[in-house]
Amino acid sequence: DVKVTQSSRYLVKRTGEKVFLECVQDMDHENMFWYRQDPGLGLRLIYFSYDVKMKEKGDIPEGYSVSREKKERFSLILESASTNQTSMYLCASSPRHEQFFGPGTRLTVL
Amino acid sequence: LAKTTQPISMDSYEGQEVNITCSHNNIATNDYITWYQQFPSQGPRFIIQGYKTKVTNEVASLFIPADRKSSTLSLPRVSLSDTAVYYCLVGGGEGSQGNLIFGKGTKLSVKP
Numbered sequence: 001d002v003k004v005t006q007s008s009r010y011l012v013k014r015t016g017e018k019v020f021l022e023c024v025q026d027m028d029h030e031n032m033f034w035y036r037q038d039p040g041l042g043l044r045l046i047y048f049s050y051d052v053k054m055k056e057k058g059d060i061p062e063g064y065s066v067s068r069e070k071k072e073r074f075s076l077i078l079e080s081a082s083t084n085q086t087s088m089y090l091c092a093s094s095p096r097h098e099q100f101f102g103p104g105t106r107l108t109v110l
Numbered sequence: 111l112a113k114t115t116q117p118i119s120m121d122s123y124e125g126q127e128v129n130i131t132c133s134h135n136n137i138a139t140n141d142y143i144t145w146y147q148q149f150p151s152q153g154p155r156f157i158i159q160g161y162k163t164k165v166t167n168e169v170a171s172l173f174i175p176a177d178r179k180s181s182t183l184s185l186p187r188v189s190l191s192d193t194a195v196y197y198c199l200v201g202g203g204e205g206s207q208g209n210l211i212f213g214k215g216t217k218l219s220v221k222p
Binding site for chain 2: 004033035040041042043044045048058090092094097098099100101102103104
C-alpha cells in the first residue's frame with residue numbers, strides 16, 4: 001500500500017511564526033501536492049511539484065512556499081503565519097493521475 | 111480552467127443505488143475525471159477515474175457522456191459505511207498536472 005505521512009495531525013502556532021509542514025511518500029512518485037481544505041470551499045491546490053527541486057504554483061500560493069530537496073519529501077512553508085491560514089492541510093502524491101492523500105494536518109494560527 | 115459543480119448533499123437508504131453528478135463545462139481535451147471519497151478526519155481516497163464513456167470497478171461506475179461536460183458517479187447498493195463526502199476532480203492530464211480543480215464535495219448520508 002502507498003503510504004503518505006504528514007509530520008503532525010494537529011498543530012497550533014502563533015501569528016508571525018514560521019511554520020513547516022512535512023510530507024513523506026514511500027512509493028517513488030514523481031508528483032506531490034499540497035492542498036488546503038476549508039468548510040464550504042473544498043480542496044484548493046496551493047503548490048505542486050513534478051520532480052525534485054521543481055515546483056509550480058496552484059490556485060492559492062500566496063503566503064506559502066514549498067521545498068522539495070528529495071523525491072520522497074515535500075515541505076510546505078508558511079513564512080509568517082496568519083490567522084487566515086488556519087485550515088486543514090492535505091498532502092498527496094501521484095505516479096500519474098491517481099492521487100494518494102495523507103491524513104492531513106489541522107493547523108490553528110492564534 | 112474547468113470549474114466543477116456538484117450537489118452539496120444527498121440522502122439515501124441502505125441498498126439503494128446512488129448517482130452523484132458533477133458538471134464541468136470547461137473541461138480540457140486532456141483532462142481526466144476522478145472521484146474521491148472522504149471520511150471525517152481522513153484524507154480523500156481514490157474511487158474511480160475515467161476519460162470518456164463508462165468505467166466500472168469493484169466499488170463504483172463512472173459515466174461520462176460524449177461531450178464530457180459532466181460525469182456521474184454511481185454507487186450500487188449503498189450501505190451505512192458509504193456515508194462520506196464525495197469529490198469530483200477534473201484535470202491532471204499530460205502537461206497539466208497542476209491544473210486540478212476539485213468540486214466542493216457532495217455529502218452523502220445513507221440511512222438504515
